Amino acid sequence: MAFIYWLRLHLKKAFDRIRNENLKKNALTAIPFWIASIITGLVAVLYTKLFLAAENLTAYVIGLHTWLIFILVPVCFLVAWWLVQKFSPYSKGSGIPQVMASIQIMGPKNEEKINRFLSIKVIVVKVMSSLVMALGGGAIGREGPTIQIAASVFKIVYSVLPKWWPKIAKRNMIVTGAAAGLAAAFNTPLGGIVFAIEELTKTHFSYFKTAIFSSVIIAGLSAQALLGPYLYLGYPKIDGLSPYIFLGVALVAIISGLLGSGMSKVILMLFAWKARFQFKRDHVFYVLGCSAIMVVLAFFVDKGILGSGKELMQTTLFTSQKYSVWYMPILRITGPLLSFTTGAAGGIFAPALGAGASVGSLVSGWLHLSETNSNLLILSGMVGFLTGVTRSPFTSVILVLEMTDRHSVIFHLILAGMIASLVSIIIDKHSLYDHLKTQYIKDLEYRPEPLTENVTEGPVQGDAKAKPTQYQ
Template sequence: MRKLFNFVRNSLKKSFDNIRNEKLKYNLLQAIPFWIGSFITGLFAVIYAQMFQWGENLMHAMMNWHAWLIFIVAPVAFVLSWWLVKRFAPYGKGSGIPQVMAAVELANPKEHSKISYLLSIKIIIFKVFSSIILVIGGGAVGREGPTIQIAGSVFRKVNEFLPDWWPKISKKNMIMTGAAAGLSAAFNTPLGGIVFAVEELSKTHINYFKTALFTAVIIAGLTAQTFAGSYLYLGYPKTSDISIIIIFPVILVSAISGVFASQLSRIMLMISAWKKRLTSDRSNIIFLIVSALIIATLAYFINSEILGSGKGIMQRVLFTENKNEDWYMPLFRMLGPALSFTSGGAGGIFAPALAAGASMGSVIAGWINLTPHETNVVILTGMVAFLTGITRAPFTSSIIVLEMTDRHSLIFYLMLAGMVSSLISLLVSRHSLYDELKEMYLEEIRKE
């Protein structure tokens, strides 16, 4: 094995030495770390997605077998998920996107050593296990935010392993590119990854790292497709034969989703702030058990769709004849993520936000008796609007939903939904959930 490694290494070195153009050599050396990070990110994203889906399938199988088990499994899973993060990786809790945003801000000469709190191999390991345990216990969390923190950690480590003679690469650009590659691989949405890096993360002019960003997104996406197959996150919902009149329900659902999403963000921030007063492990465990039992009770006695990431809801309302949700489901799909996201375990809010928006669109479409195709349009715009209300990134939200459904004809409705939600959300609170959490993490880290 060692002989084979040395042979490959010497062959590559000889080929590289034969390149006469020094600028080409320099650019190649600059690009290689991004390519390596992108490939690893794509591979990790596929493995994590399959593990997370296995956990969610196990939870649904348990509910179909003996639903009462949720009263035992949920409290145990919530506590174990929280304990793993608290004990081994305190900054691995929650989504991961605010941590990446904080890491980008810390990527300066004075504070770059603190990035290891937010992005590391340890974060990758316990982020994965904590989120899978949480979703097995019915936690309403997703894997997309964690994938972004995992990708940021991968790119940071690749940068750290470079020898001293290697051309220096900006830590900030490396982390931002990793985050974009992570989102691209998680949703199979390359444009969404690029727009996310520009809209949510970047305070640097994109010209400084656009080539690295584009190639990283492409390589991560192609790697994910190679191992998982070419797929759309959701599929091809039918949206033909709609008239311009649909714009009025779109504006209505966008405004309502923007208000509810912003309120959900405020509630989660309030719970997080209140939880800081719980200084003992006992009080935290009591909170987790109560939260888990609330979710379990609603799932057992009323509707089990409060559990998990909510992808099943999106698929049902978009691709079956059963398009109308009960009036309380948007509230359930807000309560589940509120208690799960603030549990202290790992898990994202991207997919649950999309599910909440889908249920909101489904309920409103049912109230005004829209056709199935019109209902699909309102559901998709509700998804964009709710995600925008959480992230305050209307273009990212629009492009992600566009790419995961391949409904290019709806781009103007999706962008309208994002803009309406963004404007309405500003009336509720000025800053996004991610911005508030980022500042919270920065304050904690700078004190250490």
């Protein structure tokens, strides 16, 4: 605290010397975004390394003695669930619905409620629970958690700003933080920007476009400074495509979109069923039951049910093992379904991509396609399944494009995203994230109140109001 006070004092002295008021205001409003972006990039790198270490340790243990999964998986599932329930209940799951809920209930009177979604405690519990879950072979990803972590970082930076600082809309800080988090997690700057526009905010983008652009770039560069420039997946071979391959793309999009939306529906049904549990032991039995099913399927059927699914994506895209066995999509849907509904921390972005890749790979085998055509269907399945879960087709397309640097097939993937978005409505009109966001708000017994903070003015302190800048 003494350091923060010293920093505030010297910053004020430094900026008091600046004569140009517009320059002073723009500089002051930009600094919090830049600082938070650098922190986000560093935290994302550390989290990535820890997550990969946990997955590698799981693979090592299973390779040493396969029977150890009968101990490792149940223990890790139970510990991951307990950490969330004991210390921070709203650290569970992906984290994206919590960020969406925070944005929707934004207002001075709801500060305590927002702190349940975004805080230092949330960051710590989110990281610990998801790492334990990954160690236990849970079919989870780190991308959704990174978004909640990044939004928390931006909110924390906002909260330490002194009273004399130019007003910044907290809502825009959180939206920008989420975009920076996705960019740092996937190394996909455009994906982060599109995600903020398509999924998180209904406000006019022009009010804070500079904040998002600069924050995404800084967070991404901070991550690259430590990890180096990299693609999340790599460069799959995409050339010499059949002129009729768009028919296969459409077929994969229909199947993967329906399956993605269907998995989301089953997850919501399980959550509704669990909500009727009256005793904590019921939740314990459920977690142990999920882990037992995971263990049995992994030991007796295929270990492919374990983990985030990234290994399956890399195998089908970059090796000769193009065609998945018929039951692999079932396993890749069952794994996230069991892991996500335990109530532990863990994202569903990467598992959804893995499930979509298994669908594309399976259909490629049915059609006996060549390597390049198979790769396109695998990418289309990834886009389609993620769209079925999130209902954000353009975010899904941009993410897959940036993960593979294969922009030549952008029209094929847009086709896949749009078809998947349309067919998924057959099962449910709303995305998994929308349903969970609504439930989180209901859990907090939120009641709508007049907004005192919007895109054109910062949070009200006394009678002071702020004019908008590009960082608001």
